[in-house]
Amino acid sequence: MKDKKKGVLHLLIILLAIAALSVVTLVGLGKEHKGSAKNIRLGLDLAGGVSITYETVKENPTKTEMEDTRYKMQKRVENYSTEAMVYQEGSNRVNIDIPGVQDANKVLEELGKAGAISFVDPEGNEVINGTHIKTAQEGTTQENGITKYVVNLTLNTKGAKLFGEATAKYIGQSISIVYDGKVISAPTVQVAITNGEAQISQSTYEEARNLASTIRIGALPLELKEVRSNVVGANLGAEAFDTSLIAAIIGFIIVILFMIIMYRIPGVAASIALCLYVVAVLVVLNGANVTLTLPGIAGIILSIGMAVDANVIIFTRIKEELATGKTVRSAINIGFHKALSAIIDGNVTTLIAAAVLWFKGSGTVKGFAQTLAIGIVISMFTALTVTRFVLTALYNLGFDKEKYYGVQKEVKVFAFTKNIKKFVAISGVLIVFGFAMLGVNKASIGNILNYGLDFKGGTSTQVTFPESVPANTELEEFVGNLIGEAEVGVSPVVGENAVVIKTRELTLDERKSVTAAFVETYKADESTITMESISATVSGEMKTDAVVSVIIATICMLIYIWFRFKDIKFASSAIIALIHDVLVVLMVYAVSRISVGNTFIACMLTIVGYSINATIVIFDRIRENKASMKKADDIEDIVNQSISQTISRSINTSLTTFIMVFVLFVLGVDSVREFTLPLMAGIVCGAYSSICVTGTLWYVMKTKLGKKKTA
Incomplete structure (x- = not known):
């Protein structure tokens, strides 16, 4: 009875915390309504701003x-x-x-x-x-x-x-x-x-x-x-923001249902913790005056994936302990303890990258790093503290039987190391095909990738209409058909019947054609239509900042992994797997010819963060099994066993993150789809590399490379 009262009290505390933060997100604090979700600063792509x-x-x-x-x-x-x-x-x-x-x-x-x-x-x-x-x-x-x-x-x-x-x-x-x-x-x-x-x-x-x-x-x-x-006004328009918001809600609900179905009572605890995570992130975004854009949303998606990942690691550990005959209470305590190192290493590694990107990057890179860092810190707290607090409360309420938690079935060990050549062949074909497509693109469109306005600049056209301003999507299609180009950015001018339209660099004849079309179709006054050539918004310095930031972040991550795992081969194989995932996503950009703009940098950075986190989980299990292996154990068996033990985590985490992005892809407008498609490819590739590449690559380095010849 005493435990039940304690369970009710603890659960009530968490629910009150969620309720309080929810009120803050709806109303805010003080006269300025700090923390209110409706007051979160949105970027030009989502809500517009000032143009000078x-x-x-x-x-x-x-x-x-x-x-x-x-x-x-x-x-x-x-x-x-x-x-x-x-x-x-x-x-x-x-x-x-x-x-x-x-x-x-x-x-x-x-x-x-x-x-x-x-x-x-x-x-x-x-x-x-x-x-x-x-x-x-x-x-x-x-x-x-x-x-x-x-x-x-x-x-x-x-x-x-x-x-x-x-x-x-x-x-x-x-x-x-x-x-x-x-x-x-x-x-x-x-x-x-x-x-x-x-x-x-x-x-x-x-x-x-x-x-x-x-x-x-x-x-x-x-x-x-x-x-x-x-x-x-917003570049993407109100429709894009509304559909993205609906997609996020639907995706989040699906993730919660998935967690409850897969992990039962622990899934319920994780869902409650994730709800607290969401409202806490919303409060901090407004309280810290963060400007939220599509790249920023990528950082949040990645941190949600890492929050789910932390819970999946913990729950898998609990099921494993129950399989060894431990009591439920003991399994919960040991599960959290054993999952701690993988969660901390994965999050700290990504947090190091976010810190470097914040201090060294600029523009999109800095915005991405800011939202990612906020998400990681809050997700670590909710996974390690709130989930445990709620799970203990549910246990005290009477959910103390194994059936509520599930018992890990005997893991079938796959011979991953025997298939190294196949994995190398698959990865090699994808990467070589990607490089080949870069050459094809260079020959056919003049650039290795389909660089958008953010990277190569273009023409800015301001048009004033005699009556109401047409919708963004209508104008995008209208201008796109005139110039034979899909990428058209439209921003309404607030307080005026005017819009600013950004396109690729237009020739003199095209400028005349566009002007005439607006005069004829929309009865615009030709004297109010102005056109100017504009440079890329992603300047050469920003590109350099991004590249330098990623290089420094990679070196810092390598040093951290080397320090934590006491083996340079762990760090080396992690970085190689990271490069592998980036190259595969680059192949997707090359093949699909998706416009490469501001979101390209954020997408690649998301893949880097996702890839390194997935890799750390595999390495943590190898480290653990290696420390407890007997003399008779073979290093090859340890690797195969470790990958097999974590394969469910790799699949389930990737699936939940994929769901969030996939719903955005299905419901989003074209520009959102161009952003989410390579993200989905990166998530799938990250799952593949964490299962098939990282561990086997470390095994090759450990056993095949650098061995001294013996007589």
């Missing part, structure tokens, strides 16, 4: 100056959203799309007029200017228990040298900060600053923020002036 166009004061800027300006502006506007996009329009304009905000005037005011910045010594000589400034960020510091408001200034190598010399010379005097010809601040030099990092004290946080903002915008290579600004 700047023009250079300099008439003929160089290509390098424009690229540098665009990249610095990209870093500047990421203070509003990691998903903000900056691209070149024409030869001397920079366009900024900032999702999640609706007040163009406020953004313009905060960005400020893009004038020139310089630091001037007391004798009127320039010490440093914008070319020497790397970053300027507002912040706080504690001094004798008192909060001080400061601007943290970071200079490049040359700037640090010049600033160090000046501050050493003028200690006790002021160095003026001059912006657009006016002194905006004159801080007194306290000490010589030789490391390139300075703090500028301000009276209030607001003053610190404004000064930091002014320094950042003034540090641009070119002086800019605003030429237009407007609020644009």
Whole structure:
């Protein structure tokens, strides 16, 4: 009776927690409704935002100056959203799309007029200017228990040298900060600053923020002036958002039903924990002001998959312990204990990747990393703490018989290592076919992949309609038929009967044809139709950031796996399997000719995270079995046994994640399908590689490579 009361109390606590978080997601906290799901900042693709166009004061800027300006502006506007996009329009304009905000005037005011910045010594000589400034960020510091408001200034190598010399010379005097010809601040030099990092004290946080903002915008290579600004609607349209939301709900319900059917009472506990996970993620997304876009949704899908995976690992362990004759209570405790190392290693490895992508990446990469990290942290808590708490409560309520948990049947051991050549052949054929298709694409369409507007740029057309604005899908089809191109992006201009349409680069004849078609079909005024060439939103610097981030993340993951498993061969085979999965997904892009845009980077990063997590589970079981093996045991038997023991986990986890993505694919609009198709391929490939490639590859490295010849 005592246990039942405790079970009721514990279950009630969890249900109240879910109810409380649900209320927060519906209503929010305080006047600003923090935590409310309806206030989550959505990206341009889901909800639109502010679009601002700047023009250079300099008439003929160089290509390098424009690229540098665009990249610095990209870093500047990421203070509003990691998903903000900056691209070149024409030869001397920079366009900024900032999702999640609706007040163009406020953004313009905060960005400020893009004038020139310089630091001037007391004798009127320039010490440093914008070319020497790397970053300027507002912040706080504690001094004798008192909060001080400061601007943290970071200079490049040359700037640090010049600033160090000046501050050493003028200690006790002021160095003026001059912006657009006016002194905006004159801080007194306290000490010589030789490391390139300075703090500028301000009276209030607001003053610190404004000064930091002014320094950042003034540090641009070119002086800019605003030429237009407007609020644009969602690229994907309301239909895409609604169908995606419905798909997510349906997919989640199917996953819950699957977990309950497969794992009985533990499945019920996992479902309750997953409900808590979902509402907690929604609260944090709004509370942390995260801008949610399609790539961000990919990060959440991956973290949901990892949350389910953690529960599957635990429940499989419980069933295995019951099969050895343990009591239910003992099986639950041992199951959680034995699953702990695989769950921690898998999640920490992916979290390392997310951290590197956050610090080194930009744009889409940073947004993906942010949502992934949030999801991983919350999923680990719900799987290891909440699921156990609920499962113990259900046990105390009377669900204490084996029939409620299921007993693991004797595992049939498959000879995976005997089929190494077959697995290599299958993988080799897929990868070689993928490379061959890259060549075919290069010959037929001019590029190895079907690069979209995000990667190669195109033409931006703004059209004003005399009456109501047609639906996004109608305009996409209309323009697509005119230019013979499927990829057309449409963003309504809020408050006006106008839209911004982005297409591939149009020829002069095509521009005339499109203009005439809008005049004839929609009675648009030809004088209001404007067209400009635009650069790629995924700039060369962003591509470099993404590649460098992935390389560093891979190295960090390799080191972590090496450290945890005490064997470089585990780390090496994990990275090879990761590369294998990425190449197979690349083959899918090459064969299907799906448009490669912003979501391509997020998709590949999702596959990397999913692949490494699946691999860790296999390696954890090999490590465990290897530690307990007897002298008579063969390493080959250990590998085959370990893979066979975890095969149900690999299949069930992949199936639940696949379900979530598949429902999005079925119900989503075309752009969502283009995003989810390669994700599904990656999930299937990840399951295949975790079962057939990783363990057998480690076995080959362990037994066939590096062996010394014996006499």
